[in-house]
Amino acid sequence: MELLNxxxxxxxxxxxxxxxxxxxxxxxxxxxxxxxxxxxxxxYVVYRQLLSFSQYFTYNILGLTPESHLGEAVEFFVxxxxxxxxxxxxxxxxxxxxxxxxTPERTRALLAGKRESAGNVLAAxxxxxxxxCSCSAVPLFLGFVTAGVPLGVTFSFxxxxxxxxxxxxxxxxxxxxxxxxxxxxGTGLLVAIVAGWVIGRLGMEKHMEDWVLELRANGAAVVxxxxxxxxxxxxxxxxxxxxxxxxxxxxxxxxxxxxxxxxYVPENFMASIMGKDAWWSVPAAVLVGIxxxxxxxxxxxxxxxxxxxxxxxxxxxxxxxxxxxxxLPEMVILRxxxxxxxxxxxIGVVGIGILLVGYLFNLIx
Amino acid sequence: MNILVLGPGCxxxxxxxxxxxxxxxxxxxxxSVEKISDFQEIAQMGVFxxxxxxxxxxxxxxxKVPSKSEVIDWVNL
Numbered sequence: 001m002e003l004l005n006x007x008x009x010x011x012x013x014x015x016x017x018x019x020x021x022x023x024x025x026x027x028x029x030x031x032x033x034x035x036x037x038x039x040x041x042x043x044y045v046v047y048r049q050l051l052s053f054s055q056y057f058t059y060n061i062l063g064l065t066p067e068s069h070l071g072e073a074v075e076f077f078v079x080x081x082x083x084x085x086x087x088x089x090x091x092x093x094x095x096x097x098x099x100x101x102x103t104p105e106r107t108r109a110l111l112a113g114k115r116e117s118a119g120n121v122l123a124a125x126x127x128x129x130x131x132x133c134s135c136s137a138v139p140l141f142l143g144f145v146t147a148g149v150p151l152g153v154t155f156s157f158x159x160x161x162x163x164x165x166x167x168x169x170x171x172x173x174x175x176x177x178x179x180x181x182x183x184x185x186g187t188g189l190l191v192a193i194v195a196g197w198v199i200g201r202l203g204m205e206k207h208m209e210d211w212v213l214e215l216r217a218n219g220a221a222v223v224x225x226x227x228x229x230x231x232x233x234x235x236x237x238x239x240x241x242x243x244x245x246x247x248x249x250x251x252x253x254x255x256x257x258x259x260x261x262x263x264y265v266p267e268n269f270m271a272s273i274m275g276k277d278a279w280w281s282v283p284a285a286v287l288v289g290i291x292x293x294x295x296x297x298x299x300x301x302x303x304x305x306x307x308x309x310x311x312x313x314x315x316x317x318x319x320x321x322x323x324x325x326x327x328l329p330e331m332v333i334l335r336x337x338x339x340x341x342x343x344x345x346x347i348g349v350v351g352i353g354i355l356l357v358g359y360l361f362n363l364i365x
Numbered sequence: 366m367n368i369l370v371l372g373p374g375c376x377x378x379x380x381x382x383x384x385x386x387x388x389x390x391x392x393x394x395x396x397s398v399e400k401i402s403d404f405q406e407i408a409q410m411g412v413f414x415x416x417x418x419x420x421x422x423x424x425x426x427x428x429k430v431p432s433k434s435e436v437i438d439w440v441n442l
Contacts, residue, residue: 104414104428131428136415138373138404143413211405333373336404 032229047086054079069264077259084174084251088167089244095129095166096239100232102130104140111157112147116200119153124192127160138333145208146215152200159350160192163325167247168296175258175304183361184317191321191353198349207342247297254301261308274311281315282358286351289322299323313365318358326350366396366440371407372416378402381416381430388436396440 054075058064064071107130111123132140137158144154164185173181205213227235274281303316331343338346370385372378382400389396401407407415414428418436425431425439 108413136375136428139407139413139415142404142408146408146413215405215408 029229032233043086043090047083050079050083050086073259073264077255080175080255080258081252084171084255085244085248087170087174088247088251089240091166091170092243093236093240096236097232098129099131099239100227100235102126104130104132104136104143107157108140108143108147108149111144111149111153114149114153116150116152116197119150120156120193120196120200123149123153123156123196124160124164124189127157127192128164128166128189130157130161132161137330138337141334141337142212142215145212150200151205151208152196152198154196155199155346156192156196159195159325160189162327162330163192163321164188165296165324167243168300168320168324171251171296171300172303175255175300176307180313180317183313184320187317187357187361188321188325191325191350191357195349195353199345202345204342204345207339207345209337209339212337250297250301254297254304257301258304258308261305265309274306274315276312276314276362278315281312282318282355282362285315285319285358286322286354289319290326290347290351291328292323293327293329296324312362314358314361314363317361318354321354321357322351325354366394367421368396368398368440369401369419370398370416371401371410371412371419373402373404373407375415377430378416381418384431384433385418385436388433389440391433392437392440394440 057078058071058075059066062074064074107126110126111119114122141154141158144157145151169181169185172184274285299320303320306316306319307313326347331347334343334346368385368389370378370382372381378400382398385398389398407417410417410419410424412419412424412427416430417427418425418431418439420439426435431439
């Protein structure tokens, strides 16, 4: 018992790692690793059963006729709802753990002193893993600027952080397959990198509010946190509770709509309005998307419904990017640090980037 | 004791303020709690991720909502 107390005490203070504590952390790491692997195996086994379960449930338990409208809709719903929720839980948990390694302060330090181009690429990547919400955009912006991060690099981060997020990618993967998810991830990063680089080239520094330029901060306040692996795993759990707890209702509603479409609506319903041949549909999708504000969980099911009715992939991706990346509330907040010219440039450059992505996909797919 | 809660007013910042207030009540500690939502003021303190909590000039946490028990630990020192 005394030994156990000792171990605990050492584990908590862990100021000077001695051989003993190193042994202990190794042991606890191994323990977490095994628990994690076991969890993954269980997850995978359940996941693999979903399709046969949904068929058994629909046709044997409910007794619906295979290939009937109702049967197809019900099977689709019973299959996709747990599938997407399971994927979402796994990825949000994983990303939640990864995010404990990245704080805005650390990202700021990583980007300070980076040149453009390489800096743009790094900033866009860090945008995926750094914890971020649109209300912290301004403090973060100030932090980057005072650390000497070039304006264009800062924008690469600000564009990628909301646009390329794990929920969007998981939902696209779950509902539309890995190709669409990869396309979205890749082009989202590309838009963030290129748009940030262009904004940097335009030399817009003087269009920040004057007090921002005068701001001199002596480095960021950092509260050092020593996280153990159990802390990080707990944070992953918190992320699951936070995010999955908030978005599950949108996911289910979206899949229900998708299921109805899958079973009942004739194909090519949307083809004339949002199809490849309607050249004006891409700019229209971007323009409509700017004032709309929704998170990824709300928008992907809509995308899914549109695609199911024959809308073109490029048009739909452009619409989704525009809704998530360019939001009115974020512009209103950024107005506190940016003059209107710079905000207009920001919207313009990102909008054009999204437009090109839309046309590109309509052209090649 | 003077406590500042820094944050522009998003749900997380409101939650941080609420946690600080309940923690004070539970710990039975008297303190003034002030909410700072001006970006300029926040940035001048060197805080670049919100919410943040400052107690008597010392920054206690940045970029996360402190739990009630964390706040109780800070005010009881």
